[in-house]
Amino acid sequence: MSHVHDAVIVGAGFGGMGAAIQLRRMGYDDLLILEREDDLGGTWHVNRYPGLAVDIPSATYSYSFEPNPHWSRLFAPGAELKAYATHVADKYDVRKHMRFGIVVTGARWDDATSCWEVRLDDGTVERGRYLLTATGFLSQPRMPDIAGIDEFAGEVVHTTRWDDDVELEGKRIGIIGTGATAVQLIPKLAKVAGHLTVYQRTPIYVSPKVDGPVPGAVRKAFAKVPLTQRAARLAGTSILEVMMVAGVLHYRNLPWANAIGKAACERHLKRQIKNPELRAKLTPDYDFGCKRPTFSNTYYPTFTRPHVDLETTTIDHVDKTGIVTADGRRADLDVLVLATGFNLWDENFPAIQVIGRDVRDLGQWWRDNRFCAYEGITVPKFPNFLSLNSPYSYSGLSYFTTIETQMAHMERLFSAMQAKDVDVFEVREEANQEFLDRMTELLGNSVFNAGSCATARSYYFNQHGEAVLLRPTSTLSAHREAAHFPLDDYEFRRAERPVAV
Ligand code: NAP
Secondary structure, three states: OOOEEEEEEEOOOHHHHHHHHHHHHOOOOOEEEEEOOOOOOOHHHHOOOOOOEOOOOOOOOOOOOOOOOOOOEOOOEHHHHHHHHHHHHHHOOOHHHEEEOOOEEEEEEEOOOOEEEEEEOOOOEEEEEEEEEOOOOOOOEOOOOOOOHHHOOOEEEEHHHOOOOOOOOOOEEEEEOOOHHHHHHHHHHHHHOOEEEEEOOOOOOEEOOOOOEOOHHHHHHHHHOHHHHHHHHHHHHHHHHHHHHHHHHOOOOOHHHHHHHHHHHHHHHHHHOOOHHHHHHOOOOOOOOOOOOEEOOOHHHHOOOOOEEEEOOOEEEEOOOEEEEOOOOEEEOOEEEEOOOEOOOOOOOOOOEEEOHHHOEHHHHHHHOOOOOEOOOEOOOOOOEEEOOOOOOEOOOOHHHHHHHHHHHHHHHHHHHHHHOOOEEEEOHHHHHHHHHHHHHHHOOOHHHHOOOOOOOOOOOOOOOOOOOEOOOOHHHHHHHHHHOOHHHEEEEOOOOOOOO
């Protein structure tokens, strides 16, 4: 049998790097990180559209153990996130484990050798004692199923495949989608377009963005006295936590907290848009939090510019020269931008085929039953598998909270295995079921179940109508459980050691 790595990690974004750092801390040095793109950084490598910036305060959107005092703004631009990822990979020496341009097609647990066989699209197989998928939640771009889109003779560009060579200056640009990506991109497109038509199916809640350059003196203080930046991080994290826990997760008991968020967005819209007809078109008809809200000071005013149209009539089809709406009107376009987001539930959970014990196919099993992973990370019948982008894994609003919660879970799990001198773990079915029951009950209090979300078309909801992406607990509780979960929730054993040849 060929070489067996300690672990194969799929994905070299912040999640994959966090997992690699944790494994190295636990003494596992033979790691293989497989990345389909040509460099590390995940979403911050793939997304390069104009206006790209983090929409969580930067002091919070970073690893707590690697604060970056150099963020230029409160909400750093995308390029700084990419540079930060590069810095972390080098400082924590995980780049040497990475191989780029490698597409993983699937993985299968081999009970005889107690290892994972990971298939690559060139037909080769890599083996790992542990398998970790860190493929991101938003990694499979969604192409809209609109008739005729392939007929369009102009340029078509999805936001995840931004091409700086596409000429935008003075062009007639159409953009489909008004999610968080479009909210960043639309003001930038309006600056250069000859004419811009925005196709909106569902309006988004937008709140004011308290942004600005971080003064040099503050950056110096962050660098010299890290405690000051930790305090800024704590403040940012606490605000997000209150928004999430009070405004979204405890909706049934604290509807007023949700109403505060909604009112802030409505006031922002009212201040920025005076025309009642335009304002009505931009006003969501679902509860705040059903769908990811975002921040912007420039989005709404863009629609008041004379060369920008907001089109809310359903798109009927695309033809060679533009878009035709259901009422027969047409807009001729030179460039069509697809800000149509990602396919989570059909293609991302999981992003590759994963076959566990008894030939259980993870994607099939989730779709045929219910989506669940114990503590958002492990699944019964999938020994030695950590699924980092799982149902109920996303905790809090900054993705780094999720990453570090999972690192804590790994620390407890791998420490236990080392103490017991075993190397195979598998979560018990009963523990997984108990976790699912508990999360289901908690979800009942959230805006997703108790609020009015039917018209939100939110990607938080899966094909069963369940909003199982976000963990319905506080981040403190998620972190506490990650560090203290009952070890009896797992079965442990020693692997038969395969002989490497
Ligand atoms: P998204 O939120 O899923 O938005 C996709 C948009 O495309 C929606 O407005 C959707 O309309 C529309 N759409 C999709 N298919 C369509 C069709 N066939 N016809 C008409 N409209 C269609 O995707 P996103 O904007 O890329 O954002 C995804 C997530 O990325 C965000 O929620 C956020 O978590 C993250 N993000 C983060 C940052 C950051 O700075 N951290 C920045 C950007 C994005 P419907 O709503 O009607 O489906």
